[in-house]
Amino acid sequence: MKRKIVAANWKMNMLRSDAAGLLNAVISGVDFPLGCDVIIAPPYTSLDVARNILSGTDLELGAQDVFWELSGAYTGEVSPSMLIDAGCDWVIIGHSERRAIFGETDDIIKKKVEASLRTGLKVILCVGETLEQRNSNEVSKILSSQIEGAVKDIDKKYSTDVVFAYEPVWAIGTGKNATSGQIEAAHKIIMDDLIAHFEKDAHNIRILYGGSVKEDNIKEILSIRNVDGVLVGGASLDSDSFVKIIEYAGV
Numbered sequence: 001m002k003r004k005i006v007a008a009n010w011k012m013n014m015l016r017s018d019a020a021g022l023l024n025a026v027i028s029g030v031d032f033p034l035g036c037d038v039i040i041a042p043p044y045t046s047l048d049v050a051r052n053i054l055s056g057t058d059l060e061l062g063a064q065d066v067f068w069e070l071s072g073a074y075t076g077e078v079s080p081s082m083l084i085d086a087g088c089d090w091v092i093i094g095h096s097e098r099r100a101i102f103g104e105t106d107d108i109i110k111k112k113v114e115a116s117l118r119t120g121l122k123v124i125l126c127v128g129e130t131l132e133q134r135n136s137n138e139v140s141k142i143l144s145s146q147i148e149g150a151v152k153d154i155d156k157k158y159s160t161d162v163v164f165a166y167e168p169v170w171a172i173g174t175g176k177n178a179t180s181g182q183i184e185a186a187h188k189i190i191m192d193d194l195i196a197h198f199e200k201d202a203h204n205i206r207i208l209y210g211g212s213v214k215e216d217n218i219k220e221i222l223s224i225r226n227v228d229g230v231l232v233g234g235a236s237l238d239s240d241s242f243v244k245i246i247e248y249a250g251v
């Protein structure tokens with residue numbers, strides 16, 4: 001069985017002092033060694049605070065976005081090598097908020113994925129449909145085109161460095177999580193697409209679910225076929241909830 005992942009996407013929350021308080025509370029709440037992989041993705045401004053607190057533990061550090069060039073005249077951007085320099089192991093790419101608010105296309109996402117993997121970062125690649133797309137029966141088409149768009153030139157050797165997160169846009173931050181049937185069907189579509197690209201190596205790839213994951217639905221979500229972990233937004237900002245999610249995932 002694949003080791004589960006619990007990833008925290010803090011989004012644009014937490015000043016540095018809040019970040020320290022939250023991480024210290026999480027670390028003192030969980031049992032070591034962890035029974036699952038835990039990744040914390042704070043905003044850029046708290047990466048160093050998080051790195052210092054997480055060092056010496058087996059929790060890993062991630063960023064929420066990245067640019068695809070390694071250096072140069074790209075005001076405001078942060079490169080994969082800068083993230084590694086800041087202590088990151090992981091980066092989240094293609095989150096629906098980046099697609100919707102910042103206009104990220106599959107082509108932009110593909111460049112970010114390629115540059116990150118080539119530089120040595122591991123990637124959590126987010127895919128998911130809007131409510132409108134679900135209501136027009138386009139789930140399979142959307143997921144397949146997002147996956148194909150991002151991985152078409154990715155070498156199979158990266159299958160162990162990339163994780164997919166199925167995040168239905170309508171379930172993010174809304175308190176409405178997808179039903180078990182909807183999650184199972186979407187994860188099967190994703191796995192079939194991954195097999196088409198990565199062939200047998202696809203079976204090493206972990207697929208996370210994200211969208212209103214909480215301590216009271218984590219058990220059910222993790223029992224669904226092809227769900228290898230969760231990407232948690234709101235509930236990762238509360239240490240008690242997040243510790244409970246880690247505990248459930250680790251058993």
Ligand code: PGA
Pocket residue numbers: 009167171172173174175210211212213231232233234235
């Ligand atoms: P949520 O966010 O858990 O607050 O719904 C998940 C995400 O956007 O990654």
